[in-house]
């Protein structure tokens with residue numbers, strides 16, 4: 001039985017999506033109209049924050065959030081190296097200098113200790129990536145960067161837990177000034193479209209994607225519950241006898257965007273699973289502090305042992321709201337049988 005890495009489907013929602021896309025197409029408002037406004041309200045209410053601001057993608061969300069917080073040239077931003085490249089790319093785009101910190105190889109997220117080791121008097125912000133659907137501990141990083149207020153960023157890339165049909169992203173914050181700055185920066189640094197007070201971006205969530213996100217947001221809790229049930233099924237089937245299972249942070253309900261296990265032979269295991277039609281993949285074999293474009297930000301002799309360990313051993317196995325009990329059984333049997 002083939003098992004895809006992403007066990008997701010929009011089949012049930014597709015009629016509603018097509019209907020809404022048709023209505024927006026015929027309505028003639030395509031940029032910063034009623035769909036974006038309504039989605040921003042609905043997302044803010046779902047998250048319990050004062051402001052949600054739609055932007056063009058998750059990478060821009062990080063750049064714009066950093067700039068809205070006042071981060072710029074001469075400032076340092078603490079970033080994990082074991083994450084998607086966009087974290088560091090966005091920091092550099094904002095004009096700041098990334099400072100790499102380590103992760104806990106079990107949770108795959110930064111910790112209070114790893115952040116503390118990277119903080120200097122020039123630290124202006126900390127990007128605590130909630131990797132793979134886990135939640136990084138926030139209390140101490142927040143206190144350290146506390147003077148700035150804070151913001152969270154989201155990507156709605158099609159594989160995400162809350163997807164759209166292309167690129168999309170958002171910044172959320174409780175801070176009115178930060179929210180106003182994000183709104184300006186996404187529209188060329190202008191609040192009124194006539195006066196340009198800073199050099200910003202053309203980075204809007206568009207009406208078509210907002211309409212899709214409004215159809216899908218009500219599904220998110222159910223989808224996340226189904227992902228957790230699939231993770232529980234992996235554990236109940238005994239997967240933990242063969243590989244190290246994902247570890248949620250203290251008090252965290254993991255939403256398993258990806259189901260990432262650890263194995264001393266991660267690539268060998270992926271190849272064996274591929275032969276049986278089972279999707280499996282290492283995401284960040286080369287961490288950002290070793291990538292050609294960004295290795296130069298690492299001081300000589302930088303040691304990130306947790307990062308190097310998890311970069312070598314991690315492997316994403318099939319996950320998604322549609323992952324069936326039979327598919328979980330198939331994956332565990334394949335992992336056990338090699």
Ligand SMILES: Cc1ncc(COP(=O)(O)O)c(C=O)c1O
Nearest residue numbers: 057058059083084086155156157
């Ligand atoms: C951890 C992380 N940060 C940032 C991004 C960037 O988001 P986007 O692809 O929407 O620009 C991604 C995207 O996949 C991601 O996984």
